[in-house]
Amino acid sequence: MYLDLIRIRFLMMLAYRVNYYSGIIIYAVNIGAYYFFWHAIYGDLEAIRGFTLSQMTTYVAVTWMARAFYFNNLDREIANEVRDGSVAIQFVRPYHYLLVKMFQGFGEGLFRLLMFMTPGLVFVCLIFPIELPRDPAVWLLYAAMLAFSFLINSELNLLTGMGAFYIENVDGLIRMKRVAVDLFSGLLVPVALFPGWLAALSEWLPFQAIAYLPSAVFTGRASGEEALAAITLQAVWAAVLLVSIMLMWRAARRRLFVQGG
Amino acid sequence: MRPAIEVEQLRKTFRVQKNREGLAGAIRDLFRREYVEVTAVKDISFTIPQGEICGYIGENGAGKSTTIKMLAGILVPTSGSVRVAGYVPWKERERFVRNIGVVFGQRSQLWWDIGVIESFQLLRKVYRVPMEDYRRRLDELVERLQLADLLNRPVRKLSLGQRMRCELVASLLHQPSILFLDEPTIGLDIVVKTEIREFLLQLNREHGTTILLTTHDLQDIEALCSRVIMLDDGRIIYDGGLDELKARWSRGREIRLQFGEQVAPERLELLTADLPGVRWQIGDGLSAVMRVPSEVGLSDALGRVVGSGIDIRDIKFTETSTDEIVREIYKSGSVSGAERLVGAT
Numbered sequence: 132m133y134l135d136l137i138r139i140r141f142l143m144m145l146a147y148r149v150n151y152y153s154g155i156i157i158y159a160v161n162i163g164a165y166y167f168f169w170h171a172i173y174g175d176l177e178a179i180r181g182f183t184l185s186q187m188t189t190y191v192a193v194t195w196m197a198r199a200f201y202f203n204n205l206d207r208e209i210a211n212e213v214r215d216g217s218v219a220i221q222f223v224r225p226y227h228y229l230l231v232k233m234f235q236g237f238g239e240g241l242f243r244l245l246m247f248m249t250p251g252l253v254f255v256c257l258i259f260p261i262e263l264p265r266d267p268a269v270w271l272l273y274a275a276m277l278a279f280s281f282l283i284n285s286e287l288n289l290l291t292g293m294g295a296f297y298i299e300n301v302d303g304l305i306r307m308k309r310v311a312v313d314l315f316s317g318l319l320v321p322v323a324l325f326p327g328w329l330a331a332l333s334e335w336l337p338f339q340a341i342a343y344l345p346s347a348v349f350t351g352r353a354s355g356e357e358a359l360a361a362i363t364l365q366a367v368w369a370a371v372l373l374v375s376i377m378l379m380w381r382a383a384r385r386r387l388f389v390q391g392g
Numbered sequence: 393m394r395p396a397i398e399v400e401q402l403r404k405t406f407r408v409q410k411n412r413e414g415l416a417g418a419i420r421d422l423f424r425r426e427y428v429e430v431t432a433v434k435d436i437s438f439t440i441p442q443g444e445i446c447g448y449i450g451e452n453g454a455g456k457s458t459t460i461k462m463l464a465g466i467l468v469p470t471s472g473s474v475r476v477a478g479y480v481p482w483k484e485r486e487r488f489v490r491n492i493g494v495v496f497g498q499r500s501q502l503w504w505d506i507g508v509i510e511s512f513q514l515l516r517k518v519y520r521v522p523m524e525d526y527r528r529r530l531d532e533l534v535e536r537l538q539l540a541d542l543l544n545r546p547v548r549k550l551s552l553g554q555r556m557r558c559e560l561v562a563s564l565l566h567q568p569s570i571l572f573l574d575e576p577t578i579g580l581d582i583v584v585k586t587e588i589r590e591f592l593l594q595l596n597r598e599h600g601t602t603i604l605l606t607t608h609d610l611q612d613i614e615a616l617c618s619r620v621i622m623l624d625d626g627r628i629i630y631d632g633g634l635d636e637l638k639a640r641w642s643r644g645r646e647i648r649l650q651f652g653e654q655v656a657p658e659r660l661e662l663l664t665a666d667l668p669g670v671r672w673q674i675g676d677g678l679s680a681v682m683r684v685p686s687e688v689g690l691s692d693a694l695g696r697v698v699g700s701g702i703d704i705r706d707i708k709f710t711e712t713s714t715d716e717i718v719r720e721i722y723k724s725g726s727v728s729g730a731e732r733l734v735g736a737t
Contacts, residue, residue, distance in 0.1 A: 132517040139514055143505045146546075220501045222466040223494045224518055225486045299409065384482075385468050 132226070133234045140238030144246075155247050158195055159254070165191040166259055180323055186350050187321075189261045194318055194346045196252050199243040201280040201341060203236040206308065209292025210301045229289055229380060236285045264351060272358060276345035279365035284312065284341045286372035293376075296383040311336075317343030323352070337368040394478060396570050396602040397440040397463060402472035404433040404458050432458040434626035435472065440619075442569070445596050445603040447613040447634075450623035451722050456606040459623070460574050463604070464494050477570055490519060493563035497575035500555065501562055502547045508558050509543040512565060519566035526565065533561045536591060553584035560591065571595075573605035577612055589615045610714045622721065629721070634714070641720060642712040644669075644685040647694060651678050652703035663696045 144151065166188055173184045182190070209232060212218040221228040255261065264270065291308045294301040313319055315338035322333050322343040333339045344361040347353040353361055410426040412418065433455040440446050450456050461467040462474060465481030465488055474481055479488035495501070502511040516526045534540055537557040542550060550558065556576065563571065573592075577585045593616060595601050607613060613620060613634060620637055622630035630637060657674040660682075664670040669685035670693055684693045690709070698704065 132520070135514055135517045139503065139506060139510065142510065143503075146505050217499050219461060219466045219496065220494075220499060222485065223464050223489050223492065223501075225489050226518060227486070 133230070136231055136234040137238035137241060140235045141242050144239060144242045151246065154199075154243070155251065158199060158247065158251060162192050162195050162255055162259075165195075181352075182321065182323065185260050185262055186352070188259050189263070190321055190346050190350050192252070192255045192259060192261055193349050194342050196248045196255075197277055197280060197342060197345060198318060199248045199251070200240045200277060201284040202243075203239050203285060203288060205232050205236045205285055205288040206292040206301075206305050208232065208235075209289065210295040210305065213292075213295035214299075229376065232289065232292075233285055236288070237281065240281055262350075264349060269349065269351070269354075272362065273345055273349045276348060276362055276365060279362065279369055280341045280345055282369045283337055283365065283372060286369065286376060287312065287337065287341075289376055290372065290379060293379050293383050296386050312338050312341060315339060316341040317346065321346075323347075337372065340365045340368045393442055395439045396442045396444070396477060397438075397604065398473075398475040399439070399459075399463070400437045400473045401435045402433055402437070402459070402462065402474060403431065403435050403470045404455075404462060404467060405429050405431045405470045431470075432626055433462070433469075436623070436626070436628050437472075438621055438628065438631055440602060440604065442602050443596065443600045444619060445592070445605070445616050447617035447620045448604055448606045448623065449608075449610070449613065449620060449718065450606075452608075454623040455626040456623055457574055460494075460572050460604070460606060464492060464572050465489060490566060491569055493566070493568035493571045495556075495559050495563045495571075495573050495576050497556070497573075497578040500547060500559065502555070502558060504548050505546055507544045507546055508539075508550070511547065511558075511562060512543075515562055515565050521566050525567070529565055529567060530561070533564060536594070537561060537587070553580050556580060556584065556588065560588065564595070567599070568601070570602045570604070573603065573607075575607055576605060577607060577609050585609070585612070592616055610718055614714055622718075624722070638712070638714060638717060639686055641717045642686065644683050644712070645690060646710045646712075647682045647684060647690070648706075648708040648710065649680050649682065649697065649704060650706035651680070652705050654678065655680070655702055659700075659702075660697070663700055664693060667693055667696070 169184065169187050169191065173179065173187070177183065179187075209218075212221070218228070221231070224231075256263070264273075287308065291301065291305055294304050298304070315322075315333045315336050317333075317339055322330055322339050325333060333343075340361075344353075344365060348358045348361055406429070407427045408430050410428045412421050412426065436455075436459070448456050448459070458467065462469050463476050463481060465476075465485045468482045477488065477491040479491070481488050502508060503514070512530060515521075516523075521529070534543070537560065539554075539557055539561065542554050542558065547555060547558070560576075571592075577588060580588070589612065592603060596603055603616070605612065605616070617634060619632065620630065620634050621628055622637075654677040656677075657672065657680075660672050660674065660680060664672070664682070667684075667688050670688060671683040673681040673683070675681070682693060682697070684690060694707070
């Protein structure tokens with residue numbers, strides 16, 4: 132059944148082709164913009180805090196590509212469904228609402244992974260000087276870490292979305308979370324370039340586990356034991372968030388108040 | 393056989409945010425919110441046996457939908473007990489919901505962007521219906537509700553009537569023993585309404601499906617329900633047969649008469665003086681209305697007038713319609729009226 136949810140989401144994504152094409156363009160523009168931005172910053176510099184320009188370009192490209200996979204709008208979807216009351220329908224089905232949402236998000240992620248991350252990466256490799264790792268073990272590790280990225284980001288989205296059970300308007304919260312994810316995850320600037328206190332802070336937040344850790348492994352910044360520590364940290368965050376979701380869900384269930392009678 | 397639905401002392405209280413007035417109020421709200429407790433359902437009890445079609449009526453905001461949502465396992469009751477199909481809905485939700493079907497007239501349960509048949513197939517997987525059963529059931533429903541042409545269209549391109557029929561199919565694919573309908577005919581034209589009513593009757597007859605429906609259309613109730621539960625401000629004010637409700641609240645029958653000559657009111661009243669409860673309302677002397685309570689036979693009353701030799705041009709019978717009765721009850725809606733009703737059953 133859950134496989135079918137993935138399939139249905141796939142179909143839904145295909146149903147809106149314009150979204151698909153514009154998505155490709157947006158990602159290409161973003162990667163391009165960051166490439167030139169870093170290019171200008173580097174100027175004649177060889178490396179910034181151990182990042183060479185080519186490493187930085189690879190980092191940017193890979194991080195954005197990963198975002199295509201882990202990013203989803205589950206928070207907004209849940210908030211909308213709670214607000215307009217259609218969440219009620221979800222409760223008369225013999226499945227777990229959050230699990231269904233998770234799989235829908237996964238369907239969406241898979242769609243983007245196959246339909247524009249892979250072609251996009253090929254395309255980007257042709258234009259920009261990007262170094263891909265040669266060790267298949269790194270690729271394998273990266274795949275596992277990417278799965279965790281999706282898990283952690285989606286868990287955060289579920290938590291934010293469930294806020295709608297408690298506050299009438301969660302738009303602000305959702306936007307705040309999005310900015311926090313983009314900044315602290317290292318999507319905009321690698322965590323390694325943060326000033327000391329900010330880097331220390333982000334080490335204690337779950338966000339860096341979404342983008343920075345996998346990309347660091349992929350670009351070769353972290354390897355061996357460091358890489359293992361990174362994936363372990365991801366697993367810990369995934370588990371911590373899972374427990375919070377379960378607790379919050381239990382409380383939310385009692386509070387559920389379906390709008391419109 | 394245990395009843396399909398057992399409800400005892402059921403209560404649901406919501407905490408609703410209170411918005412204070414004006415800018416100052418809004419700013420104070422920012423720091424300390426005030427909440428108001430609203431009790432939507434106030435300790436109601438009722439039992440519905442298997443195979444019954446029961447109408448659940450009441451004004452907007454009376455607590456109908458809240459009750460249905462508690463019965464369907466969507467909301468958790470504040471207190472009281474509910475057993476539906478032998479389950480406590482909100483506790484064993486995932487197992488329980490396999491036994492019920494739910495249709496909300498104002499919400500779609502189909503996936504908006506994909507073909508209807510895709511939704512049905514997904515539901516088949518969700519409810520783990522075996523392929524054979526699904527085929528048989530779907531064929532039957534599609535034929536009965538004439539949906540064959542619609543199956544491949546996305547839901548967003550269906551008309552309301554088409555969508556509603558699809559919703560019914562969606563709620564019945566797993567052959568539930570209990571069906572909850574929350575305003576199933578809202579906004580539909582008379583043809584579709586009739587079709588849906590006939591379909592529900594047949595479903596009840598052939599499969600013994602227990603149906604609980606809320607509606608504002610009393611024709612739904614007249615066409616379908618043997619029993620009515622009426623709710624007002626979270627309390628049950630009537631629970632019993634529709635006929636009884638009518639008998640109790642009906643102002644009786646009316647006979648409108650047109651005469652060919654001027655008739656004195658006293659003469660008319662004299663004619664029916666020995667029939668208890670018969671009242672006259674005299675118009676301009678050429679017409680009159682006779683109110684006949686249900687204890688008095690119509691032919692008896694009419695015979696008095698016809699046999700008197702008065703020149704009668706036209707006779708018209710009317711009965712108080714259910715609409716009128718219910719409007720009356722809603723309007724009075726007072727506890728005294730309510731007690732009278734409940735006490736009487």
